[in-house]
Amino acid sequence: xxxxxxxxxxxxxxxxxxxxxxxxxxxxxxxxxxxxxxxxxxxxxxxxxxxxxxxxxxxxxxxxxxxxxxxxxxxxxxxxxxxxxxxxxxxxxxxxxxxxxxxxxxxxxxxxxxxxxxxxxxxxxxxxxxxxxxxxxxxxxxxxxxxxxxxxxxxxxxxxxxxxxxxxxxxxxxxxxxxxxxxxxxxxxxxxxxxxxxxxxxxxxxxxxxxxxxxxxxxxxxxxxxxxxxxxxxxxxxxxxxxxxxxxxxxxxxxxxxxxxxxxxxxxxxxxxxxxxxxxxxxxxxxxxxxxxxxxxxxxxxxxxxxxxxxxxxxxxxxxxxxxxxxxxxxxxxxxxxxxxxxxxxxxxxxxxxxxxxxxxxxxxxxxxxxxxxxx
Amino acid sequence: xxxxxxxxxxxxxxxxxxxxxxxxxxxxxxxxxxxxxxxxxxxxxxxxxxxxxxxxxxxxxxxxxxxxxxxxxxxxxxxxxxxxxxxxxxxxxxxxxxxxxxxxxxxxxxxxxxxxxxxxxxxxxxxxxxxxxxxxxxxxxxxxxxxxxxxxxxxxxxxxxxxxxxxxxxxxxxxxxxxxxxxxxxxxxxxxxxxxxxxxxxxxxxxxxxxxxxxxxxxxxxxxxxxxxxxxxxxxxxxxxxxxxxxxxxxxxxxxxxxxxxxxxxxxxxxxxxxxxxxxxxxxxxxxxxxxxxxxxxxxxxxxxxxxxxxxxxxxxxxxxxxxxxxxxxxxxxxxxxxxxxxxxxxxxxxxxxxxxxxxxxxxxxxxxxxxxxxx
Numbered sequence: 026x027x028x029x030x031x032x033x034x035x036x037x038x039x040x041x042x043x044x045x046x047x048x049x050x051x052x053x054x055x056x057x058x059x060x061x062x063x064x065x066x067x068x069x070x071x072x073x074x075x076x077x078x079x080x081x082x083x084x085x086x087x088x089x090x091x092x093x094x095x096x097x098x099x100x101x102x103x104x105x106x107x108x109x110x111x112x113x114x115x116x117x118x119x120x121x122x123x124x125x126x127x128x129x130x131x132x133x134x135x136x137x138x139x140x141x142x143x144x145x146x147x148x149x150x151x152x153x154x155x156x157x158x159x160x161x162x163x164x165x166x167x168x169x170x171x172x173x174x175x176x177x178x179x180x181x182x183x184x185x186x187x188x189x190x191x192x193x194x195x196x197x198x199x200x201x202x203x204x205x206x207x208x209x210x211x212x213x214x215x216x217x218x219x220x221x222x223x224x225x226x227x228x229x230x231x232x233x234x235x236x237x238x239x240x241x242x243x244x245x246x247x248x249x250x251x252x253x254x255x256x257x258x259x260x261x262x263x264x265x266x267x268x269x270x271x272x273x274x275x276x277x278x279x280x281x282x283x284x285x286x287x288x289x290x291x292x293x294x295x296x297x298x299x300x301x302x303x304x305x306x307x308x309x310x311x312x313x314x315x316x317x318x319x320x321x322x323x324x325x326x327x328x329x330x331x332x333x334x335x336x337x338x339x340x341x342x343x344x345x346x347x348x349x350x351x352x353x354x355x356x357x358x359x360x361x362x363x364x365x366x367x368x369x370x371x372x373x374x375x376x377x378x379x380x381x382x383x384x385x386x387x388x389x390x391x392x393x394x395x396x397x398x399x400x401x
Numbered sequence: 402x403x404x405x406x407x408x409x410x411x412x413x414x415x416x417x418x419x420x421x422x423x424x425x426x427x428x429x430x431x432x433x434x435x436x437x438x439x440x441x442x443x444x445x446x447x448x449x450x451x452x453x454x455x456x457x458x459x460x461x462x463x464x465x466x467x468x469x470x471x472x473x474x475x476x477x478x479x480x481x482x483x484x485x486x487x488x489x490x491x492x493x494x495x496x497x498x499x500x501x502x503x504x505x506x507x508x509x510x511x512x513x514x515x516x517x518x519x520x521x522x523x524x525x526x527x528x529x530x531x532x533x534x535x536x537x538x539x540x541x542x543x544x545x546x547x548x549x550x551x552x553x554x555x556x557x558x559x560x561x562x563x564x565x566x567x568x569x570x571x572x573x574x575x576x577x578x579x580x581x582x583x584x585x586x587x588x589x590x591x592x593x594x595x596x597x598x599x600x601x602x603x604x605x606x607x608x609x610x611x612x613x614x615x616x617x618x619x620x621x622x623x624x625x626x627x628x629x630x631x632x633x634x635x636x637x638x639x640x641x642x643x644x645x646x647x648x649x650x651x652x653x654x655x656x657x658x659x660x661x662x663x664x665x666x667x668x669x670x671x672x673x674x675x676x677x678x679x680x681x682x683x684x685x686x687x688x689x690x691x692x693x694x695x696x697x698x699x700x701x702x703x704x705x706x707x708x709x710x711x712x713x714x715x716x717x718x719x720x721x722x723x724x725x726x727x728x729x730x731x732x733x734x735x736x737x738x739x740x741x742x743x744x745x746x747x748x749x750x751x752x753x754x755x756x757x758x759x760x761x762x763x764x765x766x767x768x769x770x771x772x773x774x775x776x777x
Contacts, residue, residue: 043532043673143674145525152521155698156419156691280680283659292680297419298519298691302680304656304668315532315674322531327703 026325028083029055029075031097033068036111037087039314044321051321055081057097072097076104083324085317086110095119102126102134107329109320111138111313117212121225124332133329135320136220140166140213143312144305145319146291150221151330157295159221163258166213168287168307169197169204170235170255174243175285178252183240196287196308207234207255207270214257218268221293222261223336231342231379232270237393242352245364246274252282253395260344264337267344269375272395274350342376349378353385353392369397402701404459405431405451407473409444412487413463415690420697427697431457433473448473452480459700461693462486471495478502478510483705485696487514487689493588497601500708509705511696512596516542516589519688520681521695522667526597527706533671535597539634542589544663544683545573545580546611546631550619551661554628559616572663572684583610583631583646590633594644597669598637599712607718607755608646613769618728621740622650628658629771636720640713643720645751648771650726718752725754729761729768745773 028044030037033056044051053067055078060070075081084101086108088094094115098108103126110116116123116139127134137147153159165171169191176187188205191197203209211232218226235255246253252275259268275282280302284290289307294300306312349370350363360368370381375396382394404420406413409432420427429443431454436446451457460477462484464470470491474484479502486492492499492515503510513523529535541547545567552563564581567573579585587608594602611631622629628651635644651658656678660666665683670676682688725746726739736744746757751772758770 047532049531144677145521145528149521152695155425156423156694278659278661280656280659280661283654283656285654285656288676290680295691297687299682299685299688300664300680301520302678304666304676304678304680306675309675311673312675315671318532319528 026051026082027054027080028052028085028321029057029078029081031057031084031086032088033058033062034087035310036313036317039310040085040087040317043314043318049322051325054078076100081106083107083109083321085321086112087317088112089114091115091118098123099126102130102132105130105132107133107135107324109135109138109317109324111317113139113209113212113216117215117228120216120219120332121334124334128331133324133331135324135330136216137320138313138316139216141289141291141303142168142305142307142309143315144289144291144303144307146303147217147220148323149301149303150217150293153293153295153298153301154221157297159293159295160262161258161260161294162217162221162292163214163256164291164302165254165281165284165289166210166257166291166307167204167255168289169201171284171289172196172287173205174235174238174254177238177240178243178247181240181244184238205234205236207232210255210257210270214259214268214270218259218266219334220332221259222266222338223333224266224338225334226259226266226268227340230268230270231375233272233379233382233394235272237391238272239393242393245367250277251275252277252279254281254284256281258345261338262344264339265341265344266338267340267342267375269345271375271378274395274397342374345375346372347396348398349373349394350397351381351385351392351394354389355385355392357381357385402427402458403430403456404428404461404697405433405454405457407433407460407462408464409434409438410463411686412689412693415686416461416463416693419690419694425698427701430454452476457482459483459485459697461697462488463693464488465490467491467494474499475502478506478508481506481508483509483511483700485511485514485693485700487693489515489585489588489592493591493604496592496595496708497710500710504707509700509707511700511706512592513696514689514692515592517665517667517679518544518681518683518685519691520665520667520679520683522679523593523596524699525677525679526593526669529669529671529674529677530597533673535669535671536638537634537636537670538593538597538668539590539632540667540678541630541657541660541665542586542633542667542683543580543631544665545577547660547665548572548663549581550611550614550630553614553616554619554623557616557620560614581610581612583608586631586633586646590635590644590646594635594642595710596708597635598642598714599709600642600714601710602635602642602644603716606644606646607751609648609755609758609770611648613767614648615769618769621743626653627651628653628655630657630660632657634721637714638720640715641717641720642714643716643718643751645721647751647754650771650773718750721751722748723772724774725749725770726773727757727761727768727770730765731761731768733757733761
């Protein structure tokens with residue numbers, strides 16, 4: 026089977042290396058790269074060379090970013106070529122359009138590597154759906170923020186120090202906003218919810234990160250036997266759905282509270298199978314490359330995922346509701362004191378909580394909020 | 402697609418119910434049952450009716466036990482029919498023979514439900530092997546014993562009281578030996594190691610259970626920040642392999658130490674994907690039925706697993722080595738005192754540890770042993 030790579034950066038080279046060092050019956054015959062970087066006989070900077078190559082069945086997108094990735098994926102699908110991608114931003118934004126084009130062109134879209142690195146979560150959600158209605162998905166979806174929170178907790182370190190170390194180790198980008206503000210988790214939550222519920226999950230879900238988390242916050246929680254993790258969550262019930270990304274307070278013995286370093290823990294709940302969890306390295310060129318090669322081999326072996334996102338689920342933010350802790354110079358009216366400087370706000374939806382946080386951030390930009398008793 | 406069930410007990414009825422209540426394109430046309438229990442038009446007590454039915458592609462064995470399950474599976478495979486089974490005892494004992502017959506007859510053997518209930522562990526091991534050499538597999542493989550240890554730890558209860566409760570809840574059999582002595586885990590470890598390493602893993606691996614575990618043992622560990630779980634483990638290295646089943650002492654923050662109730666946590670380590678873990682209910686008719694139906698649907702969708710167990714790996718028990726804690730009235734020569742009545746034995750292989758335990762059990766039948774610092 027002949028495939029083309031779009032991009033030959035860290036992930037693209039990882040995929041190329043795994044494929045070329047093993048006898049898998051898959052050959053990379055074309056690689057799209059920038060005009061100044063064509064240092065390999067397979068490389069071209071003209072995408073038409075790939076679209077027009079009738080021998081190429083599969084296009085493996087390793088570029089990242091919204092454009093030109095969006096246009097490249099669409100035109101590959103329109104040309105009847107199937108697509109493997111690890112690009113969560115473009116898939117979260119355009120999954121509905123891609124899925125529709127793929128069905129029309131009888132091509133496939135394979136997106137395992139968009140969520141959870143080498144963890145086979147998307148394929149497991151698809152597999153569970155063959156039998157079960159899935160009522161919820163969620164978990165630790167971002168290795169960078171888990172590395173930060175875990176190190177802060179274990180070492181009693183401050184956010185800025187651990188972030189700097191994560192950047193040195195290559196776990197965090199120079200601009201870490203997408204990770205620490207929850208954008209990356211938001212994209213993954215939207216993708217996984219869309220696959221799990223068969224609806225086009227919106228990406229403008231309530232999203233809070235860990236930018237303002239302090240050692241003192243974690244010390245206070247620890248003194249009460251509690252821990253904290255950044256979780257993406259989505260639920261469906263009675264024709265409605267909701268999703269959120271936010272820091273969640275957990276008991277010390279919760280499985281999520283014990284996920285170390287840059288690992289992910291992703292789960293689903295199905296009718297007959299109950300709760301299923303999947304644990305592994307959520308990022309890194311080898312796990313991500315591994316996930317892309319697994320999708321390539323699934324395609325080689327005849328798997329042809331097709332996403333039907335036509336379920337007419339109403340967005341109902343009230344489905345995700347909990348008691349919230351807010352550490353802020355400003356105590357909102359009607360809140361109880363949970364600890365000095367920390368208010369308890371009962372029974373907010375994730376959307377109401379995010380709106381409250383936005384209000385107090387104006388007065389105290391260091392404010393931090395987390396859901397204490399996550400329900401739904 | 403037409404399938405036959407062998408047995409219509411709890412698991413068989415679960416499979417029947419999942420298949421008949423969903424539009425999956427799979428029809429149960431024959432069910433083998435005992436002569437006195439033929440209360441359904443599909444039932445027969447004559448296996449020839451099923452073997453001779455050319456329309457049946459797949460035989461789903463839900464009987465358990467070694468015979469007649471062994472003979473029934475072999476003759477189905479010999480007749481060119483593929484087999485789905487959850488019977489870990491018969492698969493652990495005869496996987497090599499079944500795999501060889503299946504290859505010869507161009508039939509398939511699907512064994513997801515033998516390990517980890519609804520957790521897709523075997524399929525994940527197979528999938529990982531497409532790319533990676535797997536260096537180890539292991540984890541919490543028995544829900545009954547995990548329920549017991551978890552409840553003893555959380556509630557400070559004694560073994561016998563929790564076992565009685567597990568029996569009331571239906572988590573433990575009236576004769577719980579297969580669970581609490583590690584036999585069930587031994588079978589699953591042998592099956593998973595065979596699939597992971599491509600060798601016929603022997604079943605006479607060193608096996609210790611939790612029959613003699615006391616509240617005082619767990620209290621002592623807890624006082625030092627430690628916990629305990631019954632783990633199956635297997636490793637391969639340089640053309641050799643080893644496997645064991647034994648209680649393993651873990652730090653309080655180890656993921657395994659925080660697996661609650663009757664859940665399993667199964668893992669593998671691969672070259673490029675790193676550590677992957679899978680979490681879910683390890684037993685129960687719905688999760689087990691779910692795993693069998695997933696295998697049936699995989700077969701419907703064209704998956705044809707074939708096990709090549711020809712890897713010539715030498716059994717080398719020295720690959721699994723650690724420091725052991727022994728609580729016994731008898732302190733073996735050369736051991737250090739770890740706590741009053743508890744000896745520390747350094748650098749034993751799992752086989753040497755089991756032999757030591759056998760020796761002291763003669764003098765003190767309440768002796769209990771666990772590996773403190775599991776390596777390999």
